[in-house]
Amino acid sequence: xxxxxxxxxxxxxxxxxxxxxxxxxxxxxxxxxxxxxxxxxxxxxxxxxxxxxxxxxxxxxxxxxxxxxxxxxxxxxxxxxxxxxxxxxxxxxxxxxxxxxxxxxxxxxxxxxxxxxxxxxxxxxxxxxxxxxxxxxxxxxxxxxxxxxxxxxxxxxxxxxxxxxxxxxxxxxxxxxxxxxxxxxxxxxxxxxxxxxxxxxxxxxxxxxxxxxxxxxxxxxxxxxxxxxxxxxxxxxxxxxxxxxxxxxxxxxxxxxxxxxxxxxxxxxxxxxx
Amino acid sequence: xxxxxxxxxxxxxxxxxxxxxxxxxxxxxxxxxxxxxxxxxxxxxxxxxxxxxxxxxxxxxxxxxxxxxxxxxxxxxxxxxxxxxxxxxxxxxxxxxxxxxxxxxxxxxxxxxxxxxxxxxxxxxxxxxxxxxxxxxxxxxxxxxxxxxxxxxxxxxxxxxxxxxxxxxxxxxxxxxxxxxxxxxxxxxxxxxxxxxxxxxxxxxxxxxxxxxxxxxxxxxxxxxxxxxxxxxxxxxxxxxxxxxxxxxxxxxxxxxxxxxxxxxxxxxxxxxxxxxxxxxxxxxxxxxxxxxxxxxxxxxxxxxxxxxxxxxxxxxxx
Numbered sequence: 001x002x003x004x005x006x007x008x009x010x011x012x013x014x015x016x017x018x019x020x021x022x023x024x025x026x027x028x029x030x031x032x033x034x035x036x037x038x039x040x041x042x043x044x045x046x047x048x049x050x051x052x053x054x055x056x057x058x059x060x061x062x063x064x065x066x067x068x069x070x071x072x073x074x075x076x077x078x079x080x081x082x083x084x085x086x087x088x089x090x091x092x093x094x095x096x097x098x099x100x101x102x103x104x105x106x107x108x109x110x111x112x113x114x115x116x117x118x119x120x121x122x123x124x125x126x127x128x129x130x131x132x133x134x135x136x137x138x139x140x141x142x143x144x145x146x147x148x149x150x151x152x153x154x155x156x157x158x159x160x161x162x163x164x165x166x167x168x169x170x171x172x173x174x175x176x177x178x179x180x181x182x183x184x185x186x187x188x189x190x191x192x193x194x195x196x197x198x199x200x201x202x203x204x205x206x207x208x209x210x211x212x213x214x215x216x217x218x219x220x221x222x223x224x225x226x227x228x229x230x231x232x233x234x235x236x237x238x239x240x241x242x243x244x245x246x247x248x249x250x251x252x253x254x255x256x257x258x259x260x261x262x263x264x265x266x267x268x269x270x271x272x273x274x
Numbered sequence: 275x276x277x278x279x280x281x282x283x284x285x286x287x288x289x290x291x292x293x294x295x296x297x298x299x300x301x302x303x304x305x306x307x308x309x310x311x312x313x314x315x316x317x318x319x320x321x322x323x324x325x326x327x328x329x330x331x332x333x334x335x336x337x338x339x340x341x342x343x344x345x346x347x348x349x350x351x352x353x354x355x356x357x358x359x360x361x362x363x364x365x366x367x368x369x370x371x372x373x374x375x376x377x378x379x380x381x382x383x384x385x386x387x388x389x390x391x392x393x394x395x396x397x398x399x400x401x402x403x404x405x406x407x408x409x410x411x412x413x414x415x416x417x418x419x420x421x422x423x424x425x426x427x428x429x430x431x432x433x434x435x436x437x438x439x440x441x442x443x444x445x446x447x448x449x450x451x452x453x454x455x456x457x458x459x460x461x462x463x464x465x466x467x468x469x470x471x472x473x474x475x476x477x478x479x480x481x482x483x484x485x486x487x488x489x490x491x492x493x494x495x496x497x498x499x500x501x502x503x504x505x506x507x508x509x510x511x512x513x514x515x516x517x518x519x520x521x522x523x524x525x526x527x528x529x530x531x532x533x534x535x536x537x538x539x540x541x542x543x544x545x546x547x548x549x550x551x552x553x554x555x556x557x558x559x560x561x562x563x564x565x566x567x568x569x570x571x572x573x574x575x576x577x578x579x580x581x582x583x584x585x586x587x588x589x590x591x592x593x
Binding site for chain 1: 341
């Protein structure tokens with residue numbers, strides 16, 4: 001890795017550390033949230049928003065913006081933390097997460113929060129919408145790119161495979177999906193519930209370019225996002241750890257939406273202090 | 275008051291509204307490059323072959339995948355287009371109901387959901403292919419405008435209005451042939467009932483296929499000395515409450531008639547309004563349960579969704 005790439009990855013690592021701290025505070029306020037998935041997806045969101053994607057936070061509706069859709073909408077605390085840092089709204093607003101009448105609902109609402117492209121929450125909705133946005137770019141000959149982040153358990157929803165089949169058929173080069181492959185769904189491990197492996201081969205069979213990588217490795221994420229396109233939609237199978245960054249949360253099924261106690265909040269912040 | 279064209283045989287000429295729909299879509303697409311169509315292998319049944327031929331890049335056929343179809347339409351709207359989703363009504367509203375709720379209504383994307391061959395159109399194919407629940411399902415979703423054009427003119431006007439409305443819309447596109455019932459000079463006013471015949475004794479509120487039958491019933495009632503008001507309620511949601519309440523106040527009862535299940539549709543919407551604001555006697559005509567085997571024409575008669583049934587219901591209210 002050259003020094004420039006090193007610098008980019010190091011910068012993203014620091015932003016990711018600060019984002020996880022923001023997530024802890026965001027969830028601590030209402031004592032609600034999905035910390036496990038927030039932490040597994042953090043490095044993916046940070047890499048996209050603070051290096052890869054083209055957007056204008058001061059002009060959220062700019063037609064040329066890259067589209068980002070968080071299909072796993074329950075990880076809104078991570079998304080909101082990133083959007084606030086990106087300048088879509090004041091970080092002060094994070095303190096209202098899930099408070100009565102706050103724009104920061106438990107699942108994102110594009111009509112209330114700048115930077116949100118689609119109201120997600122029910123699983124299996126993000127990829128079809130992203131496919132539509134990518135098709136729109138081909139018809140209008142726009143050069144924006146479309147990114148969608150999917151949970152791995154979410155891939156048990158059949159609508160994803162309807163969309164995957166169609167994206168492969170249309171050879172949607174402007175579309176990149178990222179699977180947050182933390183191997184845990186709400187109640188158990190994915191492979192003990194309705195197994196997904198071999199996941200990369202499934203996507204390839206649907207006409208996608210599949211890249212398997214460490215979803216916490218910013219340099220690897222940058223390489224994968226920036227690799228030359230080969231005339232197909234691209235999926236990154238991002239191997240991640242649910243709860244990544246805090247030892248007692250990491251890779252434990254009970255932390256899907258468990259909220260850390262005040263004592264655990266202090267411990268988590270201590271670990272994230274670096 | 276109606277300018278109904280009459281064929282040489284003397285019976286009113288009838289029309290398949292899909293023709294007016296397809297012609298208007300092509301005309302609109304010529305004017306507006308943002309108009310696109312989204313289909314689920316339904317190019318033929320939606321009569322969109324001409325559109326596809328002229329605008330191959332702007333007809334997106336996702337194959338037999340209705341959930342993806344509706345999500346893709348939301349994404350196309352995100353990308354700046356005005357998608358018209360063309361799909362048989364039962365599969366559009368049933369299979370993709372959560373996508374319609376979350377991706378279209380809650381997101382408030384300007385997508386026009388076109389329920390093709392709605393109601394009992396697919397008669398003999400049976401209840402799996404009937405779209406009689408669509409009004410009830412769509413009414414339960416806030417923010418969706420529900421249109422049910424009664425004839426080719428209303429179909430043309432509805433398509434043109436929907437293209438610029440920039441909001442979630444569900445509209446039926448009729449397959450069952452209907453006579454023209456809308457005066458050529460009638461203004462197109464979504465959300466407003468269209469008064470087709472004034473009357474002071476009883477009100478017939480009909481939608482879609484049932485409008486011409488309500489007019490026929492009013493003729494029969496007139497012969498009996500009963501003055502029937504006929505409202506074409508093209509817009510199921512939002513309901514024209516003022517017209518409904520005027521009918522409740524000014525006439526002795528209301529008969530509603532729709533090619534839809536009787537729970538949750540037009541009749542239910544009218545009842546919700548009058549029961550809270552001006553209780554009135556009512557009869558709700560529609561489809562009471564899964565239909566038996568039969569053509570659309572047979573089934574409409576079977577369920578009393580014809581001039582006879584409307585006349586009888588009106589006379590019951592007058593008794």
